[in-house]
Amino acid sequence: MSSNDIEVVITGLGATTPLGGDVTSTWDALLAGKSGVRPLEADWVARFDLPVKIASQLIVDPTEVLPRVEARRLDRSEQVAIVASRQAWADAGHNDDTVEKERLAVIVGTGIGGAITLLTQDDLLETQGLRKVSPLTVPMLMPNGPAAHVGLELKAKAGVHAPVSACASGAEAIAWAFRMIKAGEADVVVAGGAEACITAIPVAGFSQARTMSTRNDEPEKASRPFDVGRDGFVLGEGAGIMVLERRDFAEARGAKIYGRLAGIGTSADGYHITAPDPEGVGQSRAIAAALRSGGIDPADVGHVNCHATSTPVGDVAETVAIRKAIGDHPVLTAPKGALGHLLGAAGAVEAIVTVLSIRDGVVPQTLNLDNLDPAVLLDVVANEPRKIKLDAAVNDSFGFGGHNVALAFTPA
C-alpha cells in the first residue's frame, strides 16, 4: 500500500483542561461560553510582585485522578499527559491486545517540560543540600518525560518521540503521527501535547517579554483573541491526546471514527525568535502544504480553528496567512479566549476541538470577542456557537522560534 492510499483517522480523544477534566466537559464548557481563567492564588505572585496575577488553571487536579504514589513520581506535565492518554486509549476501545506493540508509537510534545520539578528541586538543593534532591529529578524535568511515560505505560515500541517547538509542540506531535502512519512505520499512534508550567519563572519571563495579559481585575475577560482590547495571552495548563490510526486497521477492529486527518503542513518563518512574520508568509506556507498533502481544495475549507493567542501582533498576522493560503471564506474561531494558552498542549487540545466541530457541525464562539479588530478582514464566530456543516477544517499552531504547523481535518 503506497502512502497515498493510507488514510489516517482519529479513533480516540482525551483531555484535561481549564474547562473540564475530560473531552466532553471541555467541549460543553467551550460551547457554553465558560472561561478557564481564574486568579492565581500562589504565594509567589505577591512575593515577586508579578504584573500577571491570573492563569488558566486545571479544573480537575491530576493528583485527584492518579494514585498517590504514581503522582509523586511524575512532574505535573507528565501527570496530565498520563490522564489524557488513558482517556484517549480507552475512548478508542484499545486494550493490551488490540495492536502489536511494534506497530504502536507515542508522540507527545511539550513546550517547557518539567519546570515545576526543576524549580522545586533547585530549592531543595539550595536549602537542604544534595541528599534532599529527588533521584527522579531528571526523568521528571526532561521534556520527553510526558512522551516517555505514556510510551512506557502502553509499551509502545514503534517509537516514542517528543517534539519541542514551543506552542506548536502538540500540533507537531500530531503531524509526526500522520507522517509515521503514512510511511508505514506504525498502525496506531497516540499523539498530542502536555504542559503544566504555571509557576514563577515562566510567568516572570513571559511578563518581561510583555506577551501576557495583565487584565487581572477581570480574569475571565483577559484572553480575547481578535478583539481590539486584547493585551496578551493568558498562561494555561493541560493536555490533549488523540489516538490516530490507519483507516483499514481501525475499520478492521470495528473502531468508531471521529474524523480523518487528511493532511498536515509544517514550515518555519526564518524571521524572528518570538515575533511572527507580519505578512504571515511561513504560516500560509504551512496551511497551503496541509491542504496540498490532503488533496483539499481551499474552496472546501469552511473553518479555521486559529492559533490566535490574544496578542496584538500575532492574531492579525494569522488572518493574513489564512487569507493568503485559503481565501476570505472560512469561518474562524479562537478557542484560547476560553482556554487560555496551553503552550505545548494548545495545538493538541485545539485539534480535538476542530475534530468535534466537524463531527457536530458547530463552531464554538471566540470568547470575549466584543469588538473585532478592524484589521481582521474575516468572519470570526462571536457571542454564541455557530452551526455549520464542514467538509474540511484547518487547525493552526505556531510557536516561538517561528515554528508553524497546520492540520487539515475532514469528516469520518
Next chain:
Amino acid sequence: MSIDGKGTSVSDNVLAGLAEIVEEVAGVAADDVTAEKSFVDDLDIDSLSMVEIAVQAEDKFGVKIPDDELANLKTVGDAVKYITANA
C-alpha cells in the same frame, strides 16, 4: 536485642518505621513489608526509589547508609539489621 518499655524490640520498631517509608515512597502496603521480602524482586522497588527510601531512613533513624552498604541491603530484614546495628 534490646527491649523498650512496651516490650517491643528495637528491630520491630525499625521494621514498622521502615514499612511506613516504603509505603510512602513506593505505595507498598506497610503490612506487606516483612523481613524476608526482597526490595527488588518481591516489592518491585526500583533503584531510584531505593535511594529515596535510604535518605528517609537515614533521617528517621539517625543512621548513615553509604551507597556501597545500600547495595547489600537486598531484603527488608537486611535493612532492619543494618539500621538496628548502626543507629
